[in-house]
Amino acid sequence: MRKYSVFAIAREAMRAHKGWDAQWTSPEPRASYDVIIVGAGGHGLGAAYYLAKEHGITNIAVIEKGWLGGGNTGRNTTIIRSNYLYEESMDIYEHSLKLWEGLSQDLNYNTMYSPRGVMMLSHNVHDQQSFKRHINANRLYGIDNEWLTPEQAKDFVPVLDISKTARYPINGAALQRRGGTARHDAVAWGYARAASDRGVHIIQNCEVTGIRRGPNGEVQGVETSKGFIGAKKIGVSAAGHSSVVMEMAGVRVPLHSNPLQALVSEPLKPIFPCVVMSNTVHAYISQSDKGELVIGAGTDQYNSYSQTGGLQIITHTLDAICELFPIFRRVKMMRQWGGITDNTPDRSPIQGVTPVPGLFVNCGWGTGGFKATPGSANLFAHLIAKGEPHRLAAGLTLDRFRTGRLIDEAAAAAVAH
Amino acid sequence: MLLIHCPYCEEDRSELEFRWAGEAHIARPENISAISDEEFAEFFFLRNNEKGLTYERWRHIHGCGRFFNAARDTISDKFLMTYKAGLPKQPVPASGEGETR
Numbered sequence: 001m002r003k004y005s006v007f008a009i010a011r012e013a014m015r016a017h018k019g020w021d022a023q024w025t026s027p028e029p030r031a032s033y034d035v036i037i038v039g040a041g042g043h044g045l046g047a048a049y050y051l052a053k054e055h056g057i058t059n060i061a062v063i064e065k066g067w068l069g070g071g072n073t074g075r076n077t078t079i080i081r082s083n084y085l086y087e088e089s090m091d092i093y094e095h096s097l098k099l100w101e102g103l104s105q106d107l108n109y110n111t112m113y114s115p116r117g118v119m120m121l122s123h124n125v126h127d128q129q130s131f132k133r134h135i136n137a138n139r140l141y142g143i144d145n146e147w148l149t150p151e152q153a154k155d156f157v158p159v160l161d162i163s164k165t166a167r168y169p170i171n172g173a174a175l176q177r178r179g180g181t182a183r184h185d186a187v188a189w190g191y192a193r194a195a196s197d198r199g200v201h202i203i204q205n206c207e208v209t210g211i212r213r214g215p216n217g218e219v220q221g222v223e224t225s226k227g228f229i230g231a232k233k234i235g236v237s238a239a240g241h242s243s244v245v246m247e248m249a250g251v252r253v254p255l256h257s258n259p260l261q262a263l264v265s266e267p268l269k270p271i272f273p274c275v276v277m278s279n280t281v282h283a284y285i286s287q288s289d290k291g292e293l294v295i296g297a298g299t300d301q302y303n304s305y306s307q308t309g310g311l312q313i314i315t316h317t318l319d320a321i322c323e324l325f326p327i328f329r330r331v332k333m334m335r336q337w338g339g340i341t342d343n344t345p346d347r348s349p350i351q352g353v354t355p356v357p358g359l360f361v362n363c364g365w366g367t368g369g370f371k372a373t374p375g376s377a378n379l380f381a382h383l384i385a386k387g388e389p390h391r392l393a394a395g396l397t398l399d400r401f402r403t404g405r406l407i408d409e410a411a412a413a414a415v416a417h
Numbered sequence: 418m419l420l421i422h423c424p425y426c427e428e429d430r431s432e433l434e435f436r437w438a439g440e441a442h443i444a445r446p447e448n449i450s451a452i453s454d455e456e457f458a459e460f461f462f463l464r465n466n467e468k469g470l471t472y473e474r475w476r477h478i479h480g481c482g483r484f485f486n487a488a489r490d491t492i493s494d495k496f497l498m499t500y501k502a503g504l505p506k507q508p509v510p511a512s513g514e515g516e517t518r
Contacts, residue, residue: 241468243465243466243468244468252459252463252465253463254458254462254463254464255464255466256464256466257466257468257491301436301437302419302437302473302489302494303437303466303467303471303473303491304491304492304494305468305491305492306491306492306493306494308494310418310419310432311418312418312432312433345462401458401461401462401463402454402455402457402458403454404454
């Protein structure tokens with residue numbers, strides 16, 4: 001892999017940019033691998049990268065039904081934060097946030113991580129009490145989070161309407177300054193390039209149709225649209241389709257797959273300096289480096305794999321955005337799309353061993369998986385390599401639904417899905 | 418937005434009048450205090466989450482207020498049929514019949 005640098009750009013500028021290599025290879029699958037990861041999104045590609053980098057396992061295939069990064073990795077609103085309430089959540093999201101901070105250097109790929117601040121608006125006494133509880137929990141755990149008065153919030157986001165007569169009056173806000181955004185495609189591409197460079201096979205347009213198991217129940221490999229591929233270990237990281245893939249091994253997981261929608265506006269000059277979320281009126285918004293307002297809507301109430309979602313969900317969100325930021329009322333929305341989120345009953349992810357020997361699962365990230373990408377991938381790699389969870393992910397087991405040790409993270413999505 | 422046929426009101430109404438109420442035909446074990454943790458987790462948390470045909474409950478909360486069952490395709494979101502609560506799982510009609518959307 002040729003390193004990306006200012007010198008590489010200068011060199012290529014001299015020869016009409018004809019010397020750039022493909023960022024990753026697209027090999028035909030081998031007969032078998034040490035590890036197969038199902039799903040080439042950020043979590044799956046990242047796990048392959050960390051397996052190769054930190055655990056010395058390079059005989060890996062990442063198998064993807066569609067194209068790399070084409071699922072929820074390419075469909076989310078790119079928000080990064082770690083201001084969760086419970087220790088289990090703070091552990092994994094803060095681990096992730098720390099990895100975000102050095103990710104571009106680690107991958108030699110500009111992931112455009114931008115710690116521009118994530119602000120959560122409080123509209124009533126309940127919000128205020130709940131946010132202050134989060135702030136205190138976070139600070140006791142060494143995670144930055146602070147309370148702002150309405151005036152301080154407006155100083156931070158000048159376009160915010162904090163008037164007393166506003167339809168949704170604001171009585172304060174919580175701000176995590178290290179939170180922010182990153183470029184979602186670059187995360188998938190950066191991990192793919194770095195993993196491919198270490199010998200990982202990324203096999204796109206190859207659908208897993210079955211999981212073959214041996215006489216003792218252990219995994220032997222996967223049936224795919226390109227034939228059988230053997231594997232000693234299989235890691236499933238298939239987001240909204242996790243139920244479908246796990247069912248192939250006879251394992252039921254407590255997931256509901258729901259469409260979650262997002263939309264972007266026409267590009268504007270820089271006007272919006274951070275990420276703002278409002279749980280109570282259900283809106284969240286940021287501005288991409290390209291200038292588009294990136295807006296997240298809610299999930300549909302029913303199970304679906306349709307990758308679309310109802311129009312009333314979007315209009316509900318836009319109603320709230322227009323009230324909070326009257327200046328955006330005449331902005332045109334350009335594109336809208338849906339992704340399929342995998343939601344657990346306690347809204348916390350599942351990462352752990354399964355009843356099937358050699359089969360590991362990473363799912364249930366629901367509406368907030370993007371921010372967790374580096375941390376989740378890093379800990380999933382540890383799980384697959386060692387066969388047992390890392391200390392930071394020890395609470396996220398599939399078994400918690402039997403033991404009752406739920407992680408009831410009401411803040412799992414900053415907006416109530 | 419979905420258009421849903423309420424089998425009690427016998428009308429097609431907008432999704433805004435309805436609440437999704439989870440997978441249908443799950444019976445609460447009658448000996449709930451005697452079952453094992455595995456069996457409880459199975460009953461309480463584990464759902465089929467089918468890609469394709471699913472049987473689910475809906476409630477016409479802003480209409481008659483009653484629960485009913487539906488068969489729906491989770492890929493197209495198309496309702497194949499709806500039927501009253503208490504009836505056993507109904508076979509899905511051949512395509513084209515009984516669609517409410």
